[in-house]
Amino acid sequence: MRGIIKAKGAILYDEHGGEYIDGIASWYTSMYGHCNAYILEKVQRQMEVLDQVVFSGFTHEPAIRLSEELIKILPPNQHKIFFSDNGSTATEVGIKMALQYHFNKGNQRKVLLAFEGGFHGDTFGAMSVSGLSVYNGPFEDYFIEVERIPTPTKDNVGDILKRLNSELELESIAGFIYEPLVQGAASMKMHDADGLNVILELLKKHQVLLIADEVMTGFGKTGKNFASDHIDVKPDIICMSKSLSAGLVPLAVTSCTQQIFDAFYSDEISKGLFHGHTYTANPLACVAALSGLELLQSEQIQKDIQRVIQSHKEFGLKISQHPKVATIRQCGIIFALDLNIKTERYGTLRNRLFNFFMEEGVFLRPLGNTIYILAPYIITNAQLSTIYESIERALDEVV
Ligand SMILES: *Cc1c(COP(=O)(O)O)cnc(C)c1O
Numbered sequence: 001m002r003g004i005i006k007a008k009g010a011i012l013y014d015e016h017g018g019e020y021i022d023g024i025a026s027w028y029t030s031m032y033g034h035c036n037a038y039i040l041e042k043v044q045r046q047m048e049v050l051d052q053v054v055f056s057g058f059t060h061e062p063a064i065r066l067s068e069e070l071i072k073i074l075p076p077n078q079h080k081i082f083f084s085d086n087g088s089t090a091t092e093v094g095i096k097m098a099l100q101y102h103f104n105k106g107n108q109r110k111v112l113l114a115f116e117g118g119f120h121g122d123t124f125g126a127m128s129v130s131g132l133s134v135y136n137g138p139f140e141d142y143f144i145e146v147e148r149i150p151t152p153t154k155d156n157v158g159d160i161l162k163r164l165n166s167e168l169e170l171e172s173i174a175g176f177i178y179e180p181l182v183q184g185a186a187s188m189k190m191h192d193a194d195g196l197n198v199i200l201e202l203l204k205k206h207q208v209l210l211i212a213d214e215v216m217t218g219f220g221k222t223g224k225n226f227a228s229d230h231i232d233v234k235p236d237i238i239c240m241s242k243s244l245s246a247g248l249v250p251l252a253v254t255s256c257t258q259q260i261f262d263a264f265y266s267d268e269i270s271k272g273l274f275h276g277h278t279y280t281a282n283p284l285a286c287v288a289a290l291s292g293l294e295l296l297q298s299e300q301i302q303k304d305i306q307r308v309i310q311s312h313k314e315f316g317l318k319i320s321q322h323p324k325v326a327t328i329r330q331c332g333i334i335f336a337l338d339l340n341i342k343t344e345r346y347g348t349l350r351n352r353l354f355n356f357f358m359e360e361g362v363f364l365r366p367l368g369n370t371i372y373i374l375a376p377y378i379i380t381n382a383q384l385s386t387i388y389e390s391i392e393r394a395l396d397e398v399v
Contacts, residue, residue, distance in 0.1 A: 024363065029243050038281070062286035065290055069293050082275075084280055087242055118132075124143070157192075178211070187367040189330050212237070218275060308384070326339075
């Protein structure tokens, strides 16, 4: 276990003087660089004015401004923002919204639909819909009811639609939760946007609420603000966290349509969505998020995103020729390669690769036989080259 004592830009510094390029942006959070001076200054100013206040019966400017700014860049059908404080609660709220929406309307819809191999977090609702069962074994008896479908490929969409068509007749499915385009924890597995689109289209026709889990994909990583921007059928509910607050402090939001909001808005108290965390909409977190959104939309960061995308493309062309590489894939600034060998998700190869990269001053977290890069947008070309060269050396020396 290494003690990290400092971070700046794309670099982590450890207690022994070691320096590491943060090739996964500290789990996809610090996209504008660690200790970003612009964000720090804004948060510091906020810290001197209002640090924290109960977000129940009270509201505050940073939360209102953040809601307004988010609505501007979210898909146009998104009208309302619900605050919480991490990715698991963002999806938990999305799941509760979908279930209670139907409950409030008197519908008997209690089943959720999810993709195989998805990851949506560690709370009970989120675990229920997650398909990575290694994490969930002891708790499975307590889960809500979930149906699973495979992620779409060119070959299987027909079968998926056929199966859904017969299930949808039962009118039991309340919502479909999905990581659009890229399943992060499933080793950056990517699927077909057209295939996803026809699935969403069918579900929408049958009043199944669409819950996009954009906790990982949100805020520019796919080359657009949201992965849902690549897909015609828009979600009813969107879950966001991770880089929402620019890697500074935890924050999450779940957005929804006016139609969903209206199903909860009532004089009957039992129709309300009772989900509030103590630090919900913390003002410092909101200001970090506002500053992050400003940066995301700046010309500089948009240029950086295109630069990283192009750089990965060139590396992909080269590395895909390597005999030890089975496949490569890329979506925006997310790049992954699968090695030409079979191994366990947490097998020894993964550890040997991790240690090799760290010795080379590169922080990557291979999963099974997948090596992926999801670096901060502000990573320099030289730092990108260091990561690429390190991967090439690993293929020759470790694999
Ligand atoms: C990380 C992640 C979560 C969980 O977020 P936490 O903040 O770790 O609770 C949920 N969904 C997706 C897609 C994620 O990548």
